[in-house]
Amino acid sequence: MKIIMLYILFLLSPYTFAQSYKVTIQTELDAINEMPLWIAYLVPLDSLGEVISDEYMDFNQVHSYKILDDGQIKNANILFTMYFDRDNKIRKIFKRWADGGDLHSIAYYNSDGRLIYGVYNKGDETHGKLYADASGFHIEHFPKENECKDCFEAYLFPSTKCIETQYDIMLQSPQNAKRTNFMPQVGDNAILCSTHVYSLPNGEKTTKGEDGVAVRFGMSVVISALTNGWCRVNSIFNAPFGYIPIQDIEVIK
Structure with missing residues (x-):
């Protein structure tokens, strides 16, 4: 059992390292x-x-x-x-x-x-x-x-x-x-840094907004709601898109 656990930890180590540096850098970005x-x-x-x-x-x-x-x-x-x-x-x-x-x-x-x-x-x-x-x-x-x-x-x-x-x-x-400052607020313009959004926080991924418009990495969006580390975004024409983790958007001011 011990050998199996060590093997699992070995397999997970690259993922753990990746998450480690991302968490550290995200803390700097938030600051x-x-x-x-x-x-x-x-x-x-x-x-x-x-x-x-x-x-x-x-x-x-x-x-x-x-x-x-x-x-x-x-x-x-x-x-x-x-x-x-x-x-x-x-x-x-x-x-x-x-x-x-x-x-x-x-x-x-x-x-x-x-x-x-x-x-x-x-x-x-x-x-x-x-x-x-x-x-x-x-x-x-x-x-x-x-x-x-x-x-x-x-x-x-x-x-x-x-x-x-x-x-x-x-x-x-x-x-x-x-x-x-860049603390997200409802109504802020933002850039989507993802190729997908979610139907709900932690919900199903989708590559299209509710109006059928394709999600593009780097596209302009507007924050329409904030909830527990997530934000709901609309297109610049106010069509609902979906939800995205706050770290996957960049507020623009």
């Missing part, structure tokens, strides 16, 4: 989402120092970059949104595709500027999640047949220092940046 954060936007400037507003800009137009607050971004082409903590360190980045639609990527950073978690979405049903700890990167890439170890590099910066280097800019929150 970031609960803390006050200040919203800022990275935008491109032309050779005259003017903000480029073209949605599909030619990168030959770009001369430099600037970080702006909410009051300065009218008609601006936003490359991505940054969230600074009270120590003026980036803790989170959010990026949509250029057409303003589905998710491109979300990244979380620790106080040292190191990537600890990221979600990326190629847009053709290829997507993934990355967890990072002292032992390295743990990547869940979908679909499995397209799995690769460095797919995330086109979507996620491994550190905030990489952002500074690529855009040749000092990462600093604007003086009038708006304060927020």
Whole structure:
């Protein structure tokens, strides 16, 4: 019996390890989402120092970059949104595709500027999640047949220092940046980081909403109810979708 139990524990050990690092990192993510954060936007400037507003800009137009607050971004082409903590360190980045639609990527950073978690979405049903700890990167890439170890590099910066280097800019929150946090609330806009929802909390999985619309990883949804670690989500047109664990959505502000 003892040998059998040891064998079962051996078989379960990879699963236990996976759950262990996920739990640890999720605790860090929860702490970031609960803390006050200040919203800022990275935008491109032309050779005259003017903000480029073209949605599909030619990168030959770009001369430099600037970080702006909410009051300065009218008609601006936003490359991505940054969230600074009270120590003026980036803790989170959010990026949509250029057409303003589905998710491109979300990244979380620790106080040292190191990537600890990221979600990326190629847009053709290829997507993934990355967890990072002292032992390295743990990547869940979908679909499995397209799995690769460095797919995330086109979507996620491994550190905030990489952002500074690529855009040749000092990462600093604007003086009038708006304060927020990411505690989920009914009515919040969010991104679905799952290929399915549930009929009820812990209920049956489904890949279609109640109105028959297909569930897509990275799609925009709206939180319509919160209950015991779950939320009910609707489409942006207010059609009921179903339930999803809170850790499988990303609130957007």
